[in-house]
Amino acid sequence: MRVVVFVRATKDSEGGRLPTKEELEAMGRFNEELVKAGIMKDGAGLHPSSRGTRVRFSGDKRVVTTGPFPVNEIIAGYWIWEVESMEEAIEWVKRCPNPMPGDSDIEIRKFYEAEDFAEAYTPELKAQEDRLRAELEKKK
Secondary structure, three states: OEEEEEEEOOHHHHOOOOOOHHHHHHHHHHHHHHHHOOOEEEEEEOOOHHHOEEEEEEOOEEEEEEOOOOHHHOEEEEEEEEOOOHHHHHHHHHHOOOOOOOOOOEEEEEOOOHHHHHHHOOHHHHHHHHHHHHHHHHHO
16 A cells, blocks of 8 residues: 655744754664665655745636745655555654654555546546556656
8 A cells, every 4th residue: 555654844844944964864764764674665855835836726717826835734745655554654654753853743644546436447547547657667
């Protein structure tokens, strides 16, 4: 099962505070464990939302808003993991060093799989997705 693991932003991360050498080393060791276990597929930290943009969709209208955005709505970083279960993902997160200098939250969310869409996921849509995934793999 694929999950995305979000590191939620804090006032420190939104203020542009960068991790210390010690924090980077601790997170690097954790990432190494994830890679060696075959869990981690991707991951990165994100710039503060003051450098971001949102596009709001309302019917056929698009409204562009530049950051910063409220801290409680922001993601500061992410991982993509392949795990056997949500319980396994939770156990890995519990082992993670605190990604922020103070209190922080990490959110785990499962990716949709084809079977989640039932009959709406037609053979034609599956073929299209397979083709696009193959193209992405070639570009790596």
